[in-house]
Amino acid sequence: MTPTKLAPPQIRPDDPPGTQPDYFYPPYKSSVLRAPAEPLIYLPHTLTERTGPVYGHSLIRPTDNDLTAQHPDPPQGERILVHGRVLDEDGHPVRGALVEVWQANAAGRYRHKVDQHDAPLDPNFTGAGRVLTDDQGCYQFRSIKPGAYPWGNHYNAWRPAHIHFSLFGAGILSRLVTQMYFPGDPLQPLDPIFNSIADPAARQRLIARFDIDKTEPSFALAYHFDIVLRGSHDTPFEDAQR
Numbered sequence: 435m436t437p438t439k440l441a442p443p444q445i446r447p448d449d450p451p452g453t454q455p456d457y458f459y460p461p462y463k464s465s466v467l468r469a470p471a472e473p474l475i476y477l478p479h480t481l482t483e484r485t486g487p488v489y490g491h492s493l494i495r496p497t498d499n500d501l502t503a504q505h506p507d508p509p510q511g512e513r514i515l516v517h518g519r520v521l522d523e524d525g526h527p528v529r530g531a532l533v534e535v536w537q538a539n540a541a542g543r544y545r546h547k548v549d550q551h552d553a554p555l556d557p558n559f560t561g562a563g564r565v566l567t568d569d570q571g572c573y574q575f576r577s578i579k580p581g582a583y584p585w586g587n588h589y590n591a592w593r594p595a596h597i598h599f600s601l602f603g604a605g606i607l608s609r610l611v612t613q614m615y616f617p618g619d620p621l622q623p624l625d626p627i628f629n630s631i632a633d634p635a636a637r638q639r640l641i642a643r644f645d646i647d648k649t650e651p652s653f654a655l656a657y658h659f660d661i662v663l664r665g666s667h668d669t670p671f672e673d674a675q676r
């Protein structure tokens with residue numbers, strides 16, 4: 435059976451139309467099979483689901499947010515700092531949120547068995563990191579700029595350079611997943627995942643801002659990426675449990 439487009443699921447009733455990705459967006463091939471074919475059923479979370487289980491903050495090491503220091507030698511590529519704040523709809527900081535990132539290496543390849551892209555793996559780059567937001571809702575990662583990579587969505591399809599983000603709130607059922615892009619990337623207007631967000635202003639909220647003030651002279655360029663969890667200016671999320 436071929437799925438047909440349903441009215442947008444009502445799991446984000448406060449989001450203006452077009453500011454979150456369409457679940458059914460045929461230019462993004464996987465969405466055709468993945469999109470709900472029936473109306474969603476709301477299952478209220480119980481108290482125990484909202485409050486636990488929780489991840490262990492103590493398991494996070496201070497160096498987990500430095501993707502350039504996880505191996506004996508530094509990785510290949512252009513060093514970057516990515517930083518920003520996690521905010522609620524009123525602009526208040528979200529403290530203690532677990533921010534996790536994963537990304538391709540500088541050549542555009544993930545260290546993952548299903549990634550068979552003919553580009554070199556880097557023995558000094560795993561491509562995953564995590565950190566907790568501080569009292570001001572701030573987070574920071576040190577990494578290398580990921581490369582673009584081809585994917586099988588359509589002929590000559592290339593993903594723009596991006597970093598995947600996952601955010602956990604108080605419990606593991608409170609999770610948001612999104613992607614951060616880099617300014618000035620010519621692949622963005624061609625990317626079906628980026629374009630699955632109809633509102634151009636909302637798409638722009640996924641593009642980090644080059645931040646000369648945070649740049650480390652002679653060491654790394656910096657990018658600023660704030661994440662807003664709710665409201666009319668929230669960040670587009672590809673997956674949401676909130």
Ligand SMILES: [Fe+2]
Pocket residue numbers: 538593596598
């Ligand atoms: Fe990716």
